[in-house]
Amino acid sequence: MPKQLFEMTAHELAGLLAARQLSARELTLAVQERIGAVEPELHAFILLTPDLALGQAEAVDRARSAGEPLHPLAGIPIAIKDILCTKGVTTTCGSRMLADWQPPYDATVIDWMSRAGLVFVGKANMDEFAMGSSTENSAFGPSRNPWDLDRVPGGSSGGSAAAAGADCCILAIGTDTGGSVRQPASFCGVVGMKPTYGRVSRYGLVAFASSLDQVGPITKDVTDCALLLGLVAGPDPLDSTCVDREVPDYLAALRAEVAGLRIGVPREFFEYEGVRVDEPVAAAVWDAVRRLESLGATWGEVSMPHLRYLIPTYYLIAPAEASSNLARYDGVAYGHRTRRAVSDIVDMYRKTRDEGFGPEVKRRIMLGTYALSAGYYDAFYQKAQQVRTLVRQDFMRAFADYDVLLTPTTPTPAFRLGEKVEDPLRMYLSDVCTIPANLAGLPAISVPAGCSGGLPLGLQIIGRPFAEETVLRVAYTYEQAAAWGRQAMPVSEVSGRRAVVQTAS
């Protein structure tokens, strides 16, 4: 059976569009039809933007007819995490606080994607203010995993990953503070990449933890990831932490070639506080190591002793930054304001924030405020920043001997809805394999690594700062060698309460 349009990758479709065998309008309609069929069960989106999408698609078709030069991704439908500001289009960040907010400006990545002619199909669901690992913290209800509707798609960019995994878009974009692109990509059987901190502009990305947040692509294969990263990466005068550094041709880095590559396998990623990652998850990583070894790479085990302090370090730094960033939601300049009677302005702030924020956001604001408060700053926040230095040093030592590190993306495949909601600490532990790259600011990708019990697994590849090309090359080589690309990757069909996964045969 030939592939449906919505199942295809951007680089496949780009050829058809350029050859005028397909119009952007036809492609957009095909994707919208797919969304119509599965969205009622999947709930990947907070807002669908069908008119905006068709307008953008028709503009691309007109430009092509007029012979104007177009970006290779012009006319390709993309799902946008609802944390990126879209001018005049409601941007909720998964929160009641911003339920009706229409930003007066575009995020830089939105502006660049818009100029390149990408087609915005909708704003994807997410955990409130990107705090969570399952989308269960969304004020607008959770998304479902396209491989099993009783399971979570991961988070916080769970809507983006579910949309990509269920072919409700060709490309998706998310943000990653402690794994929010890679963990859901792994759970939904797609590729997700967090670039080096400073590689992509954060302007117009609703801030969670500013020293950790980074925008990243969620795509159906590594080639599409390279294409989208190439578009959104690069210096931006509107973000002073966005590094002024040339963007390489990431597509040119995609050679199936790892001869001489040195792979480190850090043992701390396989066990945290005595809990080992699931056996099939570990087996998938070792399988990848052996495949790459057979292609000429060498490998060795490495130890990163300070990773055992990962969870406290991250869950002090991120909430501390969040408590400061989220102080802006005070019911004055934009967003929700209480309608209850108030005695004074502080009472107005407190009632507004009580109504606008959900339980996890309140918990993290409380934790962060406490960690920054007088008398506890040194013991908690300062201490966590010092341990962050030790974690970075562990990585730098590992990268003296190795070019990339191979690890699981998550300790388990997708878990069930409701399984961890009541126990915040257990939920936090689902990010143990992804957090290290955020603390150290390193580029890291998750690529599909087979299935266990009908659920996708992820392989994580971590590289040196700004070594996206190496990370992409290794991911591409593995993707080609493992050959579960998109062919063997089951295409999920949502029917009734369960997703029926058809294996290609």
Place this chain on the structure above:
Amino acid sequence: MPAARKREQVRLSKEEVEHVALLARLELTAQEQERLTEQLNSILDHFQALSELDTSAVPPTSHVVEITNVFREDEPGPCLTSDQALSGAPDRVGDTFRVPRVVE
């Protein structure tokens, strides 16, 4: 049995949780306060593991990118109009945000 590793316990009382809530400009119901006291204590207990590390000689990392100040010429460029800046205001009067009285 080897001597149990003794950690200094941080125990947040309900009063302290209420104080932090005031600092954070959050209003908590009695139920939320109780729940948060319990959850924050459990999280902070877990976080005491950090205290076993000697970090006296370790500099803190607040930021991983080695950039300090980024300068540009101070030239006016395009910016939001008052109407755009006020477009999301829950309550406005003319070109201003309206808030409850702050100064008596």
